[in-house]
Amino acid sequence: xxxxxxxxxxxxxxxxxxxxxxxxxxxxxxxxxxxxxxxxxxxxxxxxxxxxxxxxxxxxxxxxxxxxxxxxxxxxxxxxxxxxxxxxxxxxxxxxxxxxxxxxxxxxxxxxxxxxxxxxxxxxxxxxxxxxxxxxxxxxxxxxxxxxxxxxxxxxxxxxxxxxxxxxxxxxxxxxxxxxxxxxxxxxxxxxxxxxxxxxxxxxxxxxxxxxxxxxxxxxxxxxxxxxxxxxxx
Amino acid sequence: xxxxxxxxxxxxxxxxxxxxxxxxxxxxxxxxxxxxxxxxxxxxxxxxxxxxxxxxxxxxxxxxxxxxxxxxxxxxxxxxxxxxxxxxxxxxxxxxxxxxxxxxxxxxxxxxxxxxxxxxxxxxxxxxxxxxxxxxxxxxxxxxxxxxxxxxxxxxxxxxxxxxxxxxxxxxxxxxxxxxxxxxxxxxxxxxxxxxxxxxxxxxxxxxxxxxxxxxxxxxxxxxxxxxxxxxxx
Numbered sequence: 001x002x003x004x005x006x007x008x009x010x011x012x013x014x015x016x017x018x019x020x021x022x023x024x025x026x027x028x029x030x031x032x033x034x035x036x037x038x039x040x041x042x043x044x045x046x047x048x049x050x051x052x053x054x055x056x057x058x059x060x061x062x063x064x065x066x067x068x069x070x071x072x073x074x075x076x077x078x079x080x081x082x083x084x085x086x087x088x089x090x091x092x093x094x095x096x097x098x099x100x101x102x103x104x105x106x107x108x109x110x111x112x113x114x115x116x117x118x119x120x121x122x123x124x125x126x127x128x129x130x131x132x133x134x135x136x137x138x139x140x141x142x143x144x145x146x147x148x149x150x151x152x153x154x155x156x157x158x159x160x161x162x163x164x165x166x167x168x169x170x171x172x173x174x175x176x177x178x179x180x181x182x183x184x185x186x187x188x189x190x191x192x193x194x195x196x197x198x199x200x201x202x203x204x205x206x207x208x209x210x211x212x213x214x215x216x217x218x219x220x221x222x223x224x225x226x227x228x229x230x231x232x233x234x
Numbered sequence: 235x236x237x238x239x240x241x242x243x244x245x246x247x248x249x250x251x252x253x254x255x256x257x258x259x260x261x262x263x264x265x266x267x268x269x270x271x272x273x274x275x276x277x278x279x280x281x282x283x284x285x286x287x288x289x290x291x292x293x294x295x296x297x298x299x300x301x302x303x304x305x306x307x308x309x310x311x312x313x314x315x316x317x318x319x320x321x322x323x324x325x326x327x328x329x330x331x332x333x334x335x336x337x338x339x340x341x342x343x344x345x346x347x348x349x350x351x352x353x354x355x356x357x358x359x360x361x362x363x364x365x366x367x368x369x370x371x372x373x374x375x376x377x378x379x380x381x382x383x384x385x386x387x388x389x390x391x392x393x394x395x396x397x398x399x400x401x402x403x404x405x406x407x408x409x410x411x412x413x414x415x416x417x418x419x420x421x422x423x424x425x426x427x428x429x430x431x432x433x434x435x436x437x438x439x440x441x442x443x444x445x446x447x448x449x450x451x452x453x454x455x456x457x458x459x460x461x462x463x464x465x466x467x468x
Binding site: 010011013014040043046047048049050060061062063064101102103104105106107108110111113114117128150151152153155156157158159163164166167170171172175220223225226227228 | 244245247274277280281282283284294295296297298335336337338339340341342344345347348351362384385386387389390391392393397398400401404405406409454457459460461462
């Protein structure tokens with residue numbers, strides 16, 4: 001497989017850096033081809049604005065999404081966006097490695113989605129199972145504070161982890177058509193022995209990445225006017 | 235009241251710009267004092283890194299959150315962060331005006347949370363109802379695509395809107411202790427008559443902002459080891 005790792009952490013001595021390095025090493029050993037987008041090192045621009053386009057359709061009263069569509073039709077994105085889109089086109093699997101900050105990706109990675117997952121490129125006319133990146137896989141690999149995930153769950157302080165990740169996994173990755181592999185969560189507050197064990201689990205996950213379980217999100221045809229059809233309830 | 239509007243949209247002719255202008259006008263007419271952080275105009279830096287501190291505790295193997303704590307103790311944040319924190323300290327109410335992009339805030343606003351809501355300033359040692367910004371109120375005001383909110387709800391394509399907003403409303407605003415007013419959602423795909431009606435509703439909301447309903451999030455004391463105590467179920 002061709003694997004793109006989109007990596008977002010400011011420190012080269014961080015746990016996230018070590019996880020990224022582990023992924024590169026293990027995946028290459030398995031015979032996969034690996035590219036890394038190191039967003040901090042690239043000083044990736046997170047701010048979506050008119051500088052993202054080399055030709056503007058309507059600069060007086062612009063809509064960012066209309067400009068994205070125009071740029072998708074004419075390949076008039078800025079070079080940094082085109083580079084990322086080319087890597088996405090190349091990739092069979094995209095792994096996102098990041099620290100969970102404020103229950104979301106760091107801003108630099110949010111900006112990658114805002115700018116790179118453009119209308120007309122990643123989705124449009126279709127979305128979800130009709131998105132333009134269908135056939136590709138994606139996986140979140142992130143660190144959280146704490147020793148464990150005790151704050152997540154039904155009737156827990158932060159609610160279900162799947163709900164906390166829905167905005168990324170369903171509304172970004174699946175939205176553009178990707179199959180989303182179950183996330184790998186590294187609880188960074190664990191002791192050294194626990195960390196060793198998690199690194200081992202991460203390696204195992206990567207060795208068997210091609211058969212890793214995918215989250216069974218529903219096709220859009222299961223919904224009518226936004227609502228699940230009664231015949232598809234389960 | 236002292237009201238801070240944190241506004242994030244690249245276009246001065248956008249619906250979001252008009253909503254921000256409306257808020258300033260209506261709130262000032264009501265006798266409130268208003269400040270606006272226009273993140274795009276300020277070219278606000280969204281990327282959290284070591285440049286956010288004028289003194290570094292540990293540059294070789296740094297933890298961003300530890301550096302935040304160090305900077306909170308010593309007031310060694312970069313000037314742009316200190317300015318925003320001063321506005322927050324001044325404010326009784328913070329309104330966030332933004333377009334919903336990928337079911338989240340634009341990256342520039344995510345970066346505002348990553349950098350300004352610092353450990354030791356906005357929270358720490360306590361969080362949620364023990365957060366350092368308790369006593370203040372916050373409200374999301376955002377635009378979405380589409381004519382209506384048909385995709386949101388139980389058994390709908392995007393799930394419950396309250397769950398989609400939980401990562402901001404519960405895990406950011408309430409996390410630092412703020413009382414969160416019900417969000418104002420502007421469905422940008424509506425016709426002109428519908429838009430007029432929504433602007434009217436927005437003005438009404440602002441006129442009566444001091445009595446607007448607050449989301450009844452639970453105090454942390456209702457939880458034990460992350461889980462809701464059985465005696466507090468309802």
